[in-house]
Amino acid sequence: MPVKNRGSVVFATAQKLSKEALQCFFNPEKTWLVGLFLCSVEVILNLCVINTVKFTEIDWIAYMQEVEGFINGTYDYMKLQGDTGPLVYPAGFVYVYTALYYVTNHGANVRMGQYIFFLIYLVNLYFVLRIYNKTKKCPPYVMIFMCCTSYRIHSIFVLRLFNDPIAMLILFISVNLFMENYWVFGSFFFSFAVSVKMNILLFAPGLLLLMIEHGIKATAINLIICAGLQVVLGMPFLLNNPIGYIVRSFDLSRQFMFKWTVNWRFISEELFLDRKFHLILMLFHFLLLCAFLGWKWQRLLLFGLIEMCWNTYPSTTISSLCLNICHVTILIGLLYEQSNYEKNSKKISKLN
Structure with a gap:
């Protein structure tokens, strides 16, 4: 070669x-x-x-x-x-x-x-x-x-x-x-x-x-x-x-010492050590978890509430009301999904 x-x-x-x-x-x-x-x-x-x-x-x-x-x-x-x-x-x-x-x-x-x-x-x-x-x-x-x-x-x-x-x-x-x-x-x-x-x-x-x-x-x-x-x-x-x-x-x-922080170095030590600041962070964390629940786990939360209501004995006004709200929510969800399914089916038919 x-x-x-x-x-x-x-x-x-x-x-x-x-x-x-x-x-x-x-x-x-x-x-x-x-x-x-x-x-x-x-x-x-x-x-x-x-x-x-x-x-x-x-x-x-x-x-x-x-x-x-x-x-x-x-x-x-x-x-x-x-x-x-x-x-x-x-x-x-x-x-x-x-x-x-x-x-x-x-x-x-x-x-x-x-x-x-x-x-x-x-x-x-x-x-x-x-x-x-x-x-x-x-x-x-x-x-x-x-x-x-x-x-x-x-x-x-x-x-x-x-x-x-x-x-x-x-x-x-x-x-x-x-x-x-x-x-x-x-x-x-x-x-x-x-x-x-x-x-x-x-x-x-x-x-x-x-x-x-x-x-x-x-x-x-x-x-x-x-x-x-x-x-x-x-x-x-x-x-x-x-x-x-x-x-x-x-x-x-x-309480964590300010000199060891990495994430919050940009704020003052006074604010870092303030209990109100800690409570605000905890509240923000809780709200994010709730938002995540609403987005990702809404069905799981719904079925969890139904399970809890069914297992409440003797039943109460709150458990009965909550159970009916859950059932109505599921019904609305099914109707909404059916409506979306019909719309998508029509679009597919037109394309074909």
């Missing part, structure tokens, strides 16, 4: 391969392939971060001090504390960090803790990528910004050893289980995630709506699992000082 032709073939092959490689980053069907590449990059990146960037001590020592009290036999949550203040996380946190306490030589071997969180990061990334691969709704290149280029993510995982990564890992496990219709196991892991850090409850409204879609009975079973696990995990502390445990581990009155 002439040199010129050989060069053309090589160039064409290289062009084809580069085009296919580029397509991988835009084709959701190739998510698993890009994910495998990103996981390989993350191994190198995390090892470099651990071995070259200084560990940031914020809460690690305090975590170890808090669980040390538990290990020494203190089951009263009001007496468990560290240098940064009292223990404010549920029982799952205590058990997880008790294990880390022993593995890291009472918290002294921070480097071991970093490598453990490095593994947690990779497992977490796997479950997140699995969600992307399962849904196939997002181009793979987005994952580059999600992990490799995120300084904050690497910092939270391997430089600070916060409990957020552990809670989120367990949450993503539960999401994967929900996607596979393993609702009982998913509920178990969701509740376990809540027991590590309470902010996982922010996912609860959306999850509850999805549960209701599978029926009232299934929802009740899943909620019992969630609540039951919290009781089981908190039992040693509930038996000792139940009020103290509930107040400390699920304290809704705690």
